[in-house]
Amino acid sequence: MAKLDIITLPDPRLKLVCEPVAVVDASIRKILDDMLETMYEAPGIGLAAIQVGIAKRLVTIDVSREGEPKAPLFLVNPVITWASEETGVYQEGCLSVPEHYDDVERPARVRVSHLDRDGKACEIEADGLLATCLQHEIDHLDGIVFIDHLSRLKRERVMKRFVKQAKARGRGGFFPTMG
Secondary structure, rough: OOOOOOOOOOHHHHHHOOOOOOOOOOOHHHHHHHHHHHHHOOOEEEEEEHHOOOOOOOEEEEOOOOOOOEEEEEEEEEEEEEEOOOEEEEEEOOOOOOEEEEEEEOEEEEEEEEEEEOOEEEEEEEEHHHHHHHHHHHHHHOOOHHHHOOOHHHHHHHHHHHHHHHHHHHHOOOOOOOO
């Protein structure tokens, strides 16, 4: 396995809509394994392939707590097939938006269909942190970053900070204000 580089705002690749995976083969499993290692090392609880510059519909998640056995989930081509009308608010953060956290309101429960690491069709029902994490990562596959769920003013402040940091590091990649 290999640790991958996580891309951060304002990298325009974060706004890409990812392509579905046609076949789950050894190369896809290698990407998933590398994503999982990268996610654990970051550390994070979820990672979408686009966050490591791969525009495929792949997600790794592990919401197990410290001291519990690891419980990784591998999702290929995940789709939210149902979401509750009831909502919940979690303070979200993102490996691609480092050191920024904000409250985001999302459906409290979801059902997600996907292929697993072996290409088998699966469905998962989730609530709480797992439901939030699933929605957050699937958003990434559609070019949506969690700050897109914030008010325009908050979004613009965050973007301004990351654009300024990118310029200071000498990489000026910028995408239009999300709205």
